[in-house]
Amino acid sequence: MKKLFSKRLLSILVAISFVFICFATVSCSSTKNTSSSASQISDLDLQVINSDPAMNRQKVQNGTIIQCWCWSFNTIKENLPDIARAGFKAIQTSPINACREGDEKGMALMSNTRTGGKWYYHYQPIAWKIGNYQLGTREEFKAMCEEAEKYGISVIVDVLPNHTSSYLPDVLPEFIEAVGGMDKLLHENGRRPIKNWSNRYEGTTGQMGGLPDVNTENPLFQEYFMDYMNDTILCGADGFRFDTAKHIGLPDDPRDDYSKDNDFWPIFTGKKAINGKMLSRADELFIYGEVLQGGNAREKEYTEFVSVTASNYGGNLRRALSQKRLSAAALSDFNHPANPDKLVTWVESHDTYANQGESAKMTHFQLRAGWAIITARQYGTPLFFSRPQGPEATQFPGVSQIGDKGNDEFMHPEVVAVNKFRNAMIGLDEKLSNGSTYETLIIERGNKGVVIVNIKEGSENINHKVSLADGEYIDHANGIKFKVKDGILTGKVKAKKIAVIY
Numbered sequence: 076m077k078k079l080f081s082k083r084l085l086s087i088l089v090a091i092s093f094v095f096i097c098f099a100t101v102s103c104s105s106t107k108n109t110s111s112s113a114s115q116i117s118d119l120d121l122q123v124i125n126s127d128p129a130m131n132r133q134k135v136q137n138g139t140i141i142q143c144w145c146w147s148f149n150t151i152k153e154n155l156p157d158i159a160r161a162g163f164k165a166i167q168t169s170p171i172n173a174c175r176e177g178d179e180k181g182m183a184l185m186s187n188t189r190t191g192g193k194w195y196y197h198y199q200p201i202a203w204k205i206g207n208y209q210l211g212t213r214e215e216f217k218a219m220c221e222e223a224e225k226y227g228i229s230v231i232v233d234v235l236p237n238h239t240s241s242y243l244p245d246v247l248p249e250f251i252e253a254v255g256g257m258d259k260l261l262h263e264n265g266r267r268p269i270k271n272w273s274n275r276y277e278g279t280t281g282q283m284g285g286l287p288d289v290n291t292e293n294p295l296f297q298e299y300f301m302d303y304m305n306d307t308i309l310c311g312a313d314g315f316r317f318d319t320a321k322h323i324g325l326p327d328d329p330r331d332d333y334s335k336d337n338d339f340w341p342i343f344t345g346k347k348a349i350n351g352k353m354l355s356r357a358d359e360l361f362i363y364g365e366v367l368q369g370g371n372a373r374e375k376e377y378t379e380f381v382s383v384t385a386s387n388y389g390g391n392l393r394r395a396l397s398q399k400r401l402s403a404a405a406l407s408d409f410n411h412p413a414n415p416d417k418l419v420t421w422v423e424s425h426d427t428y429a430n431q432g433e434s435a436k437m438t439h440f441q442l443r444a445g446w447a448i449i450t451a452r453q454y455g456t457p458l459f460f461s462r463p464q465g466p467e468a469t470q471f472p473g474v475s476q477i478g479d480k481g482n483d484e485f486m487h488p489e490v491v492a493v494n495k496f497r498n499a500m501i502g503l504d505e506k507l508s509n510g511s512t513y514e515t516l517i518i519e520r521g522n523k524g525v526v527i528v529n530i531k532e533g534s535e536n537i538n539h540k541v542s543l544a545d546g547e548y549i550d551h552a553n554g555i556k557f558k559v560k561d562g563i564l565t566g567k568v569k570a571k572k573i574a575v576i577y
């Protein structure tokens with residue numbers, strides 16, 4: 076309660092100080108489109124005032140998240156004004172825990188040498204404490220969270236309790252001692268590679284991708300990991316992404332011989348204590364699990380505890396974009412058995428970009444078109460993957476390294492316009508339809524707004540029945556004029572452009 080009050084007080088004080096600056100400069104409205112930071116404060120103050128932490132979960136779910144992939148804590152902190160201005164409501168960090176220090180701590184995102192660096196070492200935990208050589212220290216993380224709060228931006232932290240570093244000797248003695256010794260660290264089955272991915276016993280207790288499977292049901296591990304989770308929340312985290320969540324068993328999944336209860340999910344969503352310790356602020360946190368669909372993922376069952384990733388929808392969307400067939404009927408279907416308000420949607424994930432490379436050849440425009448679709452829709456919480464700097468449609472351009480910010484696409488006017496459209500359309504019903512061909516998708520929200528995604532090489536003349544009030548509209552993305560007369564929307568969307576009308 077004390078934290079809640081102090082956060083509210085801080086928000087009010089920041090808002091008041093913004094108002095004061097506005098009066099002092101008498102320039103808030105007249106300089107809205109210039110680039111100086113003082114002139115853009117007016118764009119931010121509403122977001123600050125709306126940053127009531129009690130509403131955190133709903134705010135994140137209704138908004139958009141930017142995955143600051145491999146950005147350091149200091150880099151994120153420096154770019155918070157731009158992130159807020161772009162209309163994002165949350166940032167997602169890469170894993171912040173102590174991690175494998177491979178390649179002599181090389182900082183290349185991906186190198187072919189033994190010393191250059193590899194991004195994925197931060198997905199290999201060696202102890203549950205905050206800070207690593209890739210992203211920064213605990214103090215820097217905390218400072219980032221404190222700054223994010225000023226902008227009404229929530230912080231989602233990527234956690235990966237399912238496994239350790241692929242090289243077990245890397246695991247620090249403090250981790251091994253905390254769980255009761257080396258023989259208590261892993262599941263009985265934890266070094267046998269998963270062969271049958273539909274077998275829940277293998278899938279939840281076996282070794283995935285060379286990563287030893289931690290006994291996540293060992294009460295000593297649970298207490299140790301709870302201390303980390305609560306420290307992360309104390310520093311200012313507002314939610315979590317659970318990596319490889321489908322590899323941690325649900326209560327009714329088969330148990331490993333070393334485990335008594337499959338109670339990981341009840342404990343780490345605040346429904347049950349471990350040795351007297353509860354997850355802090357559990358009701359406010361936005362928590363989702365990486366539950367990649369396929370095999371026997373039980374993706375619907377996970378939503379009893381957490382939101383989950385709509386990975387099939389991401390695949391369908393990427394296919395639709397590459398085949399230039401944005402069928403409204405096909406793209407209406409999230410291809411997921413769970414309630415759609417429990418889904419996290421993406422065009423691509425860091426895995427499809429950096430691991431399999433399956434999405435790496437997508438162009439900036441294809442990614443924006445996909446982003447516009449998931450962000451304009453009523454359901455699903457869109458996750459924006461921030462790619463590294465450098466030429467488009469390239470997996471590892473080699474321009475930026477671990478710790479640097481990604482490319483500027485998160486600030487592209489079309490991305491910003493759809494982010495703000497989403498924030499303005501909360502709760503309104505959606506209607507998807509096509510233009511003259513499958514290369515134009517039209518997403519209406521209630522009687523308030525329309526987003527048009529045109530992936531054609533040519534322009535699309537819009538002549539479409541809508542529920543918008545009659546009048547003239549200026550598209551928020553590219554400044555194109557549209558008109559609604561007698562319920563018919565007319566205007567022209569140029570080749571490979573997105574129009575955001577409300």
Ligand SMILES: [Ca+2]
Binds near residue numbers: 279
């Ligand atoms: Ca597991």
